[in-house]
Amino acid sequence: MSAEQLQRVKQVLREFILDSINIRNLGDDDDLFESGIVNSLFAVQWMTFIEKKFKIEIGVEDLDIQNFKSLNAATAFVMRQNGSADLTSL
Amino acid sequence: MTGILDLLTSSQAARYQEFQSFTSDKIQHSADQWDRDQRLPDSIITELAEAGYLGSTLPQEFGGAGWDTVTFGLLSEALGRGSSSVAVLVTVQAMVTMALLKWGTPAQKAEWLPPLAKGRMLAAFALTEPGAGSATDSLTTQLIPDGSDGFTLHGTKRWISCAQMASVFLVFAKLEGQPVACLVPGNAPGLLIEPITDLLGFRAAGLAQVSFDGVTVPAGNIVGKVGFAISHVATLGLQHGRISTACSGLGLLRGCFEESIAYASNRKIGESYVGDLGMIRSLITRMGTDLQAGRLLCFHACRAEDDHDPAAFEKTLVAKYFTSRAAGLAASDAVQIRGASGCHDSSSAARYYRDSKIMQIIEGTTQIHEQLLGKVFLGQAARIASKTV
Numbered sequence: 001m002s003a004e005q006l007q008r009v010k011q012v013l014r015e016f017i018l019d020s021i022n023i024r025n026l027g028d029d030d031d032l033f034e035s036g037i038v039n040s041l042f043a044v045q046w047m048t049f050i051e052k053k054f055k056i057e058i059g060v061e062d063l064d065i066q067n068f069k070s071l072n073a074a075t076a077f078v079m080r081q082n083g084s085a086d087l088t089s090l
Numbered sequence: 091m092t093g094i095l096d097l098l099t100s101s102q103a104a105r106y107q108e109f110q111s112f113t114s115d116k117i118q119h120s121a122d123q124w125d126r127d128q129r130l131p132d133s134i135i136t137e138l139a140e141a142g143y144l145g146s147t148l149p150q151e152f153g154g155a156g157w158d159t160v161t162f163g164l165l166s167e168a169l170g171r172g173s174s175s176v177a178v179l180v181t182v183q184a185m186v187t188m189a190l191l192k193w194g195t196p197a198q199k200a201e202w203l204p205p206l207a208k209g210r211m212l213a214a215f216a217l218t219e220p221g222a223g224s225a226t227d228s229l230t231t232q233l234i235p236d237g238s239d240g241f242t243l244h245g246t247k248r249w250i251s252c253a254q255m256a257s258v259f260l261v262f263a264k265l266e267g268q269p270v271a272c273l274v275p276g277n278a279p280g281l282l283i284e285p286i287t288d289l290l291g292f293r294a295a296g297l298a299q300v301s302f303d304g305v306t307v308p309a310g311n312i313v314g315k316v317g318f319a320i321s322h323v324a325t326l327g328l329q330h331g332r333i334s335t336a337c338s339g340l341g342l343l344r345g346c347f348e349e350s351i352a353y354a355s356n357r358k359i360g361e362s363y364v365g366d367l368g369m370i371r372s373l374i375t376r377m378g379t380d381l382q383a384g385r386l387l388c389f390h391a392c393r394a395e396d397d398h399d400p401a402a403f404e405k406t407l408v409a410k411y412f413t414s415r416a417a418g419l420a421a422s423d424a425v426q427i428r429g430a431s432g433c434h435d436s437s438s439a440a441r442y443y444r445d446s447k448i449m450q451i452i453e454g455t456t457q458i459h460e461q462l463l464g465k466v467f468l469g470q471a472a473r474i475a476s477k478t479v
Contacts, residue, residue: 020400022469024476039465041407043321044329045400052398060193063315063322 009054010075016049017071028072033065043068050074056081094385098160105161109168112141117172124294125441128287130175135255138176139209143169144183147330148191152199153207163337163392170341174445175294177341178452179212181334182252186213186260189271189327193314202258202273214256215327216247216274216300223249223455226320231263231302233270239309241265243274243302251452254285254296260327261302262319269319273311280305291444292452329403331453332410333392339413339449340384346420346442347377350427364427373423380416387412404466411459414449421446 010028017026021037032038032046046068047058056078067077095103116137124130138144147162148154157165162184169177187206190198205211222228231245243263253259257276262269274281282301289297314323351374354365364370387409394402421442425432432439450456 016400019473020469022472039462040321041325041403041462044325045403047322048398048402049400052400060195060314063193063318065317 006075006079009078010071012053013050013071013074013078016046016053020045026071029070031069033069046074050078054078054082094389097389098164102158102161102164105157106164106168109165110171112137112143113168113172117169117176121173121176122436122438122441124173124175126293126435128289128293129254130179130294130296134176135179135209135212138179143180144209144212145187145203145207146180147184148187148203148207152191152203154187154203159333159392159395160389163333163388166334166337167341167344167388170338171345172341173294174338174342174448175292175296177334177338178251178292178295179255181331181338181453182215183209183213184334185215185327185331186258188330189260189323190273190313192326193271193318193323195310197310198273198313206258211257212252212255214250214253214259214300215331216250216253216259216261217324218247218249220246220248226262226269226324229262229264229269231261233263233265233272233307235265236306241272241307241309241312243272243280243305243307245302247300247302249286250298250300251292252296253283253298253300256283256296259300260313260323262324265316268317269321269324270316271313271319271323272307273313274302274305274307278305289448291441291446291448293444325403328453329395329406332406333388333395335449335453336384336391336406336410336413337388339410339417339446340381340388342442342446342449343377343381343384343413343417343420345438346417346424347374347381349438350374350377350420350424353428370427373427377420377423380412380420384409384413384416404463407454407459407463407466410453411456411463414446415456417442417449418446 014026020042023037050056051058066073068074116134142155143165145154146157146165150156166177166180169180183206187203190202206213217226219229219231221230231243231247233241233243236242243261245263259274259276260271261274262271264270280303284299286297286299354370354374355363357364391402391405391409394405421439424439425443428437428439431437434440
């Protein structure tokens with residue numbers, strides 16, 4: 001997986017967050033769930049977006065806050081899980 | 091959801107015809123009596139199971155029908171036209187089965203989903219407590235390690251729909267301060283089910299208080315992971331509950347509309363029909379307009395869920411918020427149009443009126459919807475504004 005693809009994944013994830021919550025700037029390691037900026041639906045919407053966009057099936061074994069808590073965490077998760085997604089098309 | 095037929099596939103439209111016939115043949119004429127009896131007969135549960143309506147959204151590999159969410163919404167709407175108490179059976183079964191389908195282990199799915207899909211077993215979603223309704227952070231039910239591999243469950247759940255008929259409960263509790271979900275068989279020693287009677291509405295929906303006095307829970311019965319029970323397990327179950335309730339409320343609204351039109355067209359005041367009065371036409375116009383708007387909101391929420399669209403959660407909140415309030419208004423007006431006869435138990439309008447109030451409370455109160463959606467809409471407005479600066 002190239003550095004370019006990693007940056008593209010991170011950009012796609014960043015755009016979803018900025019389009020979903022009311023925040024102007026988002027640091028790569030900002031904790032989405034401790035900052036109080038997300039509502040109670042965000043966790044499942046975040047998961048649903050990742051599943052749909054990257055063709056990943058998130059299962060019970062993936063339920064770990066370390067996989068979803070920040071932009072960098074989710075990017076790393078997507079890169080580890082990426083099986084069928086065509087990242088070049090993002 | 092007649093009026094959106096051009097948006098449905100031929101398969102969805104055919105199913106909807108089937109659901110309406112089922113309601114007309116097996117529910118509509120008995121619903122008032124079931125409401126007075128405060129219970130559903132076993133026969134209607136058997137009929138629902140045999141028709142495949144209790145596991146309709148589960149994949150075929152688990153014995154379900156594998157229907158899409160639009161079809162499930164159509165089923166909820168058709169059943170809701172006949173009886174909110176019948177519709178809630180389908181609602182609760184979907185809440186538990188879809189949460190289990192997503193977050194259950196392979197062993198849990200293999201054990202529980204096939205009997206639930208076939209309706210040989212009914213489920214209940216045990217979240218609400220006497221002191222914790224919308225405030226899920228305040229759960230007091232405790233899952234306590236038993237010193238070996240398992241746990242014991244202690245606490246009380248209240249206002250649990252279908253609990254009187256349930257063979258298995260998806261219970262939400264706290265484990266060392268973290269939210270946890272677990273499966274508990276209805277016949278587990280230490281589990282006590284106490285029916286709640288004389289409710290305002292949903293009187294045949296089998297509500298009960300459920301107490302757990304040291305009920306043994308094997309580690310293998312925990313659903314999802316500790317810490318994710320509310321954010322992921324309950325939220326996913328409630329999503330399917332809200333979809334079904336939104337559509338069921340739409341069915342109730344249609345019932346008010348259809349019965350009000352029939353009454354207004356046949357009841358005479360002097361030489362005029364009730365429906366000739368401008369004031370009555372105003373009431374019916376509001377019902378009919380809300381019905382059309384509600385159909386579109388429900389359809390788009392269901393389709394978003396089928397598309398696995400993250401916006402499905404917000405669209406479902408909007409649909410449930412709209413139809414539950416519109417159903418309340420329509421039921422009030424349906425009673426008004428009937429006059430005194432609408433105020434008696436012999437009238438379906440009276441049942442609609444009582445049931446419609448429950449619609450505004452279950453699966454998140456109207457005020458919780460406003461709290462969530464208000465934040466969503468304000469956020470959207472702020473983002474639009476920031477882009478135009």
